[in-house]
Amino acid sequence: MQTMLSALWERSRHTVAERAALLQKAGALLIENQMDEATQQRAVDSAHKLAGVLGTFGLPRGTDLAREAEGLFGQTMPPGKVEIERLQVLLAELATLIARGPSGQP
Amino acid sequence: MTRRILIIDDEDDIRLVAAMSLETVAGWDVVLANSGKQGIERAAVEQPDAILLDVMMPEMDGPTTLLKLKASGKTSHIPVLLLTAKVQGPDQRRFAEMGVEAILFKPFDPLTLARQISAALGWKEGE
Numbered sequence: 001m002q003t004m005l006s007a008l009w010e011r012s013r014h015t016v017a018e019r020a021a022l023l024q025k026a027g028a029l030l031i032e033n034q035m036d037e038a039t040q041q042r043a044v045d046s047a048h049k050l051a052g053v054l055g056t057f058g059l060p061r062g063t064d065l066a067r068e069a070e071g072l073f074g075q076t077m078p079p080g081k082v083e084i085e086r087l088q089v090l091l092a093e094l095a096t097l098i099a100r101g102p103s104g105q106p
Numbered sequence: 107m108t109r110r111i112l113i114i115d116d117e118d119d120i121r122l123v124a125a126m127s128l129e130t131v132a133g134w135d136v137v138l139a140n141s142g143k144q145g146i147e148r149a150a151v152e153q154p155d156a157i158l159l160d161v162m163m164p165e166m167d168g169p170t171t172l173l174k175l176k177a178s179g180k181t182s183h184i185p186v187l188l189l190t191a192k193v194q195g196p197d198q199r200r201f202a203e204m205g206v207e208a209i210l211f212k213p214f215d216p217l218t219l220a221r222q223i224s225a226a227l228g229w230k231e232g233e
Contacts, residue, residue, distance in 0.1 A: 008126065051192070056214055
């Protein structure tokens with residue numbers, strides 16, 4: 001089972017990384033106060049999908065971070081300074097987790 | 107007894123992991139659909155023992171798909187389990203009123219998914 005899961009992770013990691021990259025771009029727009037509704041919704045959807053899949057691949061921390069990102073992107077814009085700082089930190093951690101994968105190796 | 111499960115989910119990775127889990131752990135047959143529309147068509151033809159249905163999908167979402175499945179004489183008898191990353195209290199009640207058997211949560215554990223489905227439907231196998 002673990003071998004098959006690892007193989008499926010390798011197949012899925014590109015899509016997962018793309019979703020994480022979309023969150024990074026949305027986060028950057030948020031910092032510049034240039035977030036539009038369509039990008040905000042895409043960020044919420046991407047975070048939701050990441051929350052659903054990362055734990056299944058053995059990254060429960062990734063699910064927690066993605067859920068938090070979903071909540072932050074989903075709130076009324078613009079967010080406060082504290083929320084933006086938190087988003088930056090959690091998106092950086094999320095990107096690192098995804099880059100390392102379930103095995104902990106890049 | 108070999109069960110047949112239809113998985114309706116727009117996400118490739120979720121469909122593949124769930125299928126691998128149910129085929130490998132429980133030995134069930136799995137039928138896949140990547141949209142609500144395709145899922146309704148496959149349910150009518152394949153007559154699965156249960157349907158695992160994603161909530162958040164583009165075009166036709168899970169609740170709309172569920173309503174159409176329950177409205178058709180060809181599929182209304184098939185138990186439906188929702189698979190979702192987030193459900194709030196009011197949604198849970200709404201889904202129950204729509205005829206859903208159970209709500210399973212993402213992320214799921216591939217080793218126990220079949221057991222969760224069996225428990226929700228009162229099946230003995232999958233353990």
